[in-house]
Amino acid sequence: MRTLLALAVVFIMLATTGWTAVHRPDAGTTLRTAALASWASARIDGRPLPAADAPARTVARFFAGLDGAQRARLAEGYPLVVGNLDGAPAALRYRANLRGLELAQRAEEARSRDVSLTPADRVTAGRRAHRFESLAEPDRQILAFDPTGGGRVAEVFGDLDRAGRISVIVPGVDTDVLTFERTQRRLIAPVGMAQSLYEAQRAQAPGSRTAVIAWAGYTAPTGVGMDAATGRMAVDGAVRLESLAAGLPGDASVALFCHSYGSVVCGVAAHALPESVTDVVVAGSPGMRAQSVADLHTSARVWATRDSGDWIADVPHLEVGGVGHGADPVSPDFGSRLLSSAGAKLHTGYFEPGTGSLDNFARIGTGAFGSVTCATGDDACRRGISGTDGD
Numbered sequence: 001m002r003t004l005l006a007l008a009v010v011f012i013m014l015a016t017t018g019w020t021a022v023h024r025p026d027a028g029t030t031l032r033t034a035a036l037a038s039w040a041s042a043r044i045d046g047r048p049l050p051a052a053d054a055p056a057r058t059v060a061r062f063f064a065g066l067d068g069a070q071r072a073r074l075a076e077g078y079p080l081v082v083g084n085l086d087g088a089p090a091a092l093r094y095r096a097n098l099r100g101l102e103l104a105q106r107a108e109e110a111r112s113r114d115v116s117l118t119p120a121d122r123v124t125a126g127r128r129a130h131r132f133e134s135l136a137e138p139d140r141q142i143l144a145f146d147p148t149g150g151g152r153v154a155e156v157f158g159d160l161d162r163a164g165r166i167s168v169i170v171p172g173v174d175t176d177v178l179t180f181e182r183t184q185r186r187l188i189a190p191v192g193m194a195q196s197l198y199e200a201q202r203a204q205a206p207g208s209r210t211a212v213i214a215w216a217g218y219t220a221p222t223g224v225g226m227d228a229a230t231g232r233m234a235v236d237g238a239v240r241l242e243s244l245a246a247g248l249p250g251d252a253s254v255a256l257f258c259h260s261y262g263s264v265v266c267g268v269a270a271h272a273l274p275e276s277v278t279d280v281v282v283a284g285s286p287g288m289r290a291q292s293v294a295d296l297h298t299s300a301r302v303w304a305t306r307d308s309g310d311w312i313a314d315v316p317h318l319e320v321g322g323v324g325h326g327a328d329p330v331s332p333d334f335g336s337r338l339l340s341s342a343g344a345k346l347h348t349g350y351f352e353p354g355t356g357s358l359d360n361f362a363r364i365g366t367g368a369f370g371s372v373t374c375a376t377g378d379d380a381c382r383r384g385i386s387g388t389d390g391d
Contacts, residue, residue, distance in 0.1 A: 029148050029149070030107075031080060031103060031104060031107060031147060032080055032146060032147065032148045035078055035079075035080040035081050036052055036080075036081060038078065039052055039078050039081040040052070042077075042078070044066070044070055044073065044074060045070065049062070049074075050062045050085075052081050052084075052085070054085075054087075055087070055243075055246070056086040056087030056243055056246040056247030057087060057246070058087070059085045059086065059087030059088055059247070060087035060088070060247070063087070063088050063089060063092070071089070071092050072092075072095075074096075075092050075095050075096040075099065076096075076099060078096075079096040079097065079098075079099035079100035079103065080096075080100045080103070080104075080145070080146065080147075081096075082096040083096035083097035083099075083100050083142070083144060083145050084144050084145070084146055084152075085247075086243045086244055086246065086247030087246075087247040088247075089249070090141075090143065090156070090160045090161055090249055091161075093142075093143055093144070094141050094142060094143070094156075097142040097143070097144065097145040098136055098138075098142065100145050100147075101132045101133075101135050101136040101142065101145055102132075102136060104128075104132050104145075104147040105129050105132040105133050105136065107147075108125045108126070108128045108129035108132065108147075109125075109126075109129045111125035112125040112126040112129060127178060128147075128151075128177065128178065131177055131178055131180070132147070132177075134181075135153065135155075135177075135180075140155060141155060141156040141157075141160070142154070142155055142156075143155060143156050143160075143213060144215075144217050144244075147177070149176075149219065150176030150177065150178070150219065150222075151176050151177030151178075151180075152176075152177075152216060152217050152218065152219070152240075153177050153180050153216050153217070154213055154214060154215045154216065154217050154244070155180075155190075155191060155194070155213070155214045156211055156212075156213050157194055157195060157198040157211065157212045157213075157214070158198060158210055158211030158212060159209070159211060160211045160213075160248070160249060161249050161250065162209055162250075163209050163210055163211035163250070163252045164208070164209040164210070164252055164253070165208065165209070165210050165211075165252055165253050165254075165255070165365060165366060165367055166210070166211050166212075166213065166248055166252045166253070166254045166255070167194075167197055167198075167201070167210065167211070167212045167213070167254075167255050167256075167257060167361075167365040168212075168213045168215050168241075168244070168245070168254060168255070168256050168257065169190050169193045169194045169197065169212065169213065169214050169215055169257050169259070169262075170215055170241065170256055170257065170258040170259065170262035170263075170265055170266055171189075171190045171193070171215075171216060171220065171259055171260070171262050172220065172259050172260030172261035172262045172263075172284075173220055173221045173222065173223060173224065173228050173260065173261045174220065174221075174222060174223065175189075175190060175216045175220040176216065176219075176220070177216070180214070180216050185348075187348070187349075187351045187352055188348040190214035190215065190216050191214045192351070193214065193257075193259070193351040194212045194213065194214035195212075195214075196351045196352070196353060196358060197212050197257065197351060197358065197361055197362060197365060198210070198211075198212040199353075200353065200358050200359065200361070200362035201362045201365050201366050203362075204359075204362045204363065204366060204368065205362075205366040205368065208366045208367075210365060210366060211252075212365070213244075215241070215244060217237075217240050217241070217244060218233070218236060218237030218240045218241070218265060219233060219236065219237070220233065220237070220261060221233055221261060228261055228286075229323050229324065230322050230323060231264060231268060231289050231322070231325065233261075234261070234264040234265045234267075234268045234289065235268055237265040237268070237269075238265055238266075238268035238269035238272070239269075241256075241265055241266070241269045241273075242269050242272045242273060242274075245273055245274050245276065245277050246274050248276065251276070252276065253276060253277075253278045253279075253367070254274075254276050254277045254278065254279075255277075255278065255279040255280075255281060255364055255365050256273075256277060256279070256280045256281065256300075257281045257283070257361055257365075258280065258281065258282045258283070258285070259282075259283050259284055259350065260283075260284045260285070260286065260312065260347065261286065263282035263283070263284075263285035263286070263287075263288055263329065264285075264286065264287065264288060264289060264325050266280050266282065266288065267282075267287070267288025267289045267290055267296060267325070267326075268288075268289050270288070270290075270296040270297065270298040270300070270302075271296065271297040271298060273298060273300065275299060277298075277300050278300055278301065279300055279301045279302075279303065279364050280296075280298065280300045280301070280302050280303070281303040281304075281305075281339070281361060281364060282302070282303070282304045282305075282329050282336070283304075283305050283306065283341070283350040283357060284306055284307070284310050284312045284347050284348075284350065285304060285306070285312065285325075285328075285329045285330075286312055286315050286317070286325045287317050287324065287325025287326040287327060287328065287329065288325065288326060288329055289325050289326050290326050290327065291326055291327045291334075292327065292333065292334050292335050293334060293335035293336060294335065301337060301385070302329075302335070302336050302337065303336060303337045303338075303339050303360075303364065303381070304329040304330045304334070304336035304337070304338055304339065305330070305338065305339040305340070305341040305344075305350070305357050305360070305375065306330045306341065307341050307344040307345065307346060307347070307349065307350070307357075309345065309346050310346055310347045311346070311347055312347055313328075317331070330375075337374075337380075337381035337382075338374060338375035338376060338380070338381055339356075339357065339360045339372065339373070339374065339375055339381060340356040340357070340360060340373040340374060340375045341355065341356050341357035341360075341375070342355065342356030342357075342373075343355040343356055343357075344356065344357045344358075356373055359373070360372050360373055369382055369385045370382065370385075
């Protein structure tokens with residue numbers, strides 16, 4: 001009876017919030033499609049190029065065999081491919097994405113003046129052009145950029161190549177290139193979350209070698225509709241997250257910070273993540289498509305937190321017929337290490353400076369596990385962890 005009642009609540013939510021995602025403009029499809037077609041038939045000094053979806057280790061081996069001039073030629077000639085190749089050198093991807101952003105900006109500026117488009121589409125094109133211009137500022141480190149549809153993008157804060165520990169922000173619904181960063185309420189956007197975490201890490205461990213990635217590298221659901229209630233988009237996102245993690249440089253340990261629907265992505269990806277991912281932290285989670293930590297089949301530590309006023313607590317934590325995301329990660333039976341989120345407000349306040357959640361995220365990101373504050377007020381969440389010092 002309880003299951004039927006919970007399922008009814010899910011369908012009521014879907015009926016009142018919309019069953020389908022809002023249509024997103026596909027202005028970047030032509031650019032990306034053309035780039036992929038050209039790349040597939042190209043050669044570099046007689047050598048074939050790796051497939052655009054090749055494993056990160058294959059891509060890394062290929063670029064290791066090129067000299068600087070060859071790498072530069074590929075970045076300049078195929079920026080919308082090279083900039084998204086997990087396993088390619090980070091600095092080369094930054095360079096390629098700067099070029100890709102310039103190309104996409106010009107395309108959107110042209111669309112913004114195209115009278116054959118609707119006024120709404122012209123306005124959207126103008127907004128996208130402005131965002132691409134902002135992302136292309138010379139001091140930014142754009143690790144991935146794909147203008148297709150709503151767009152995918154990732155940005156690095158810190159020195160990725162020298163980092164001993166890398167943190168990755170995995171955001172939830174309503175994330176695309178236009179919402180990647182915000183001026184108002186900036187801490188609900190991936191860039192704001194990443195900047196806040198990076199600043200907290202630097203404050204807590206000034207000598208640590210850390211980097212933080214704001215990762216909007218998957219197509220997220222729009223709104224709290226059917227896409228957000230199922231795992232379809234999380235499956236694609238998980239593949240992309242696994243590739244990102246596998247392609248990160250060096251031997252750094254990696255912590256994922258997964259917010260809202262982002263925790264669904266992390267849950268689906270968990271079993272396939274490389275061993276370098278040592279920690280998976282979920283905040284405001286609707287579920288991880290699992291009934292327990294054991295069901296995730298990961299060697300990573302799994303941490304969870306939720307503010308007492310977070311509305312996500314009212315979402316039925318179950319899965320029936322593909323709808324819903326499974327058990328509640330903060331329930332005792334799930335087996336997560338429960339973190340304090342003291343001071344965080346509602347569903348979007350976990351990265352606010354001064355909150356227990358952000359302090360805990362920074363400690364996990366720097367490896368200071370002995371200083372983590374548990375939700376239970378004791379040391380339960382820290383038990384069994386060897387080593388408490390950051391890099």
